[in-house]
Amino acid sequence: MGINKIIKERRSVREYKSKKVEENVINDLLNDFTNKKRLTDDIKINFGFIQDGKGLYEKLDGLVGYYGKLIKAPHYIYITSEVKDGYLENAGYIGEKLVLEATKLGLGTCWIEVSKNMDKVKEILSIEKDQEIIGLFTIGYPKKERKVGGVYDTEGKSLSPLTEFGYSNIDVKYTDAPISGRKSIEDITYLNNWGQKATVEELEDRGIAESFYYMRLAPSWGNRQPWKFIIRGEKIVLAVCKDEMVSEKIAKIEAGIAMLYFELMIHESGIPGKWVIRNCDNEYNIPENYFIAGCYKI
Numbered sequence: 475m476g477i478n479k480i481i482k483e484r485r486s487v488r489e490y491k492s493k494k495v496e497e498n499v500i501n502d503l504l505n506d507f508t509n510k511k512r513l514t515d516d517i518k519i520n521f522g523f524i525q526d527g528k529g530l531y532e533k534l535d536g537l538v539g540y541y542g543k544l545i546k547a548p549h550y551i552y553i554t555s556e557v558k559d560g561y562l563e564n565a566g567y568i569g570e571k572l573v574l575e576a577t578k579l580g581l582g583t584c585w586i587e588v589s590k591n592m593d594k595v596k597e598i599l600s601i602e603k604d605q606e607i608i609g610l611f612t613i614g615y616p617k618k619e620r621k622v623g624g625v626y627d628t629e630g631k632s633l634s635p636l637t638e639f640g641y642s643n644i645d646v647k648y649t650d651a652p653i654s655g656r657k658s659i660e661d662i663t664y665l666n667n668w669g670q671k672a673t674v675e676e677l678e679d680r681g682i683a684e685s686f687y688y689m690r691l692a693p694s695w696g697n698r699q700p701w702k703f704i705i706r707g708e709k710i711v712l713a714v715c716k717d718e719m720v721s722e723k724i725a726k727i728e729a730g731i732a733m734l735y736f737e738l739m740i741h742e743s744g745i746p747g748k749w750v751i752r753n754c755d756n757e758y759n760i761p762e763n764y765f766i767a768g769c770y771k772i
């Protein structure tokens with residue numbers, strides 16, 4: 475399955491079949507991750523698999539997730555990281571890579587935030603002292619059969635007319651499974667400076683419109699979609715919104731997720747390049763409620 479299909483198919487799954495995921499499937503999924511490309515190579519990351527989802531749910535419900543509510547799942551995976559510059563972005567990037575890999579295998583996942591009670595959660599999961607808990611994922615077979623869905627903007631308006639711009643591979647079908655709305659490409663991109671909107675045609679001319687089309691489908695806390703991209707010359711700057719609802723930890727994880735989606739898609743369209751975390755001056759009039767998460771150099 476191509477990466478664009480996997481991205482289109484992924485969504486947060488909050489209802490699971492009771493069927494367990496076969497041990498070899500989980501082993502293959504996790505073993506593969508020791509060699510996966512990261513944003514920053516020298517940061518030690520660990521994934522832990524919890525076979526007994528029911529047992530963990532009883533211990534962690536009330537401590538993690540939106541308003542302390544953990545989603546029930548047959549299993550969980552947690553991600554921990556060594557604390558070094560860029561570790562949260564790196565963990566978001568690699569964690570979401572795991573989510574996409576699981577989607578490819580027909581598994582459902584949902585990020586679960588761990589923003590409070592971190593010491594207690596670390597103790598329950600027996601996490602080493604030098605590692606910080608980044609987050610949890612539910613994992614299992616989704617209750618509803620997932621189909622490729624239509625893509626909608628935040629007002630629930632269908633974005634299927636995008637096929638008219640030559641995205642012939644966007645096959646819009648309808649599905650019963652819930653789909654969260656998304657901002658349009660124009661809502662998340664600026665040309666040269668903050669506030670200077672880019673049109674889809676201008677992005678098309680640069681060969682990067684499709685990358686943004688799929689990037690928009692990345693998951694974010696409460697579906698807040700906090701990202702803006704400023705395209706100037708050979709540089710693409712990612713700015714992420716700070717917001718009193720979310721911690722800096724979550725915003726940086728979201729930044730890493732956004733970097734992954736954009737990078738996967740732009741590489742898919744044959745344009746090379748690499749993200750550099752934060753190392754970028756604000757020459758773009760980015761407002762104070764946003765931070766510069768990274769800079770992609772084509």
Ligand SMILES: Cc1cc2nc3c(=O)[nH]c(=O)nc-3n(C[C@H](O)[C@H](O)[C@H](O)COP(=O)(O)O)c2cc1C
Nearest residue numbers: 485486539540585586587654693694695696697727
């Ligand atoms: C860092 C992060 C933390 C999240 N935490 C939770 C959570 O605790 N509980 C939950 O139900 N969903 C959580 N989500 C999932 C988002 O609500 C979901 O990605 C968003 O609503 C968009 O929906 P979609 O993933 O189906 O496209 C989280 C997502 C991210 C990226």
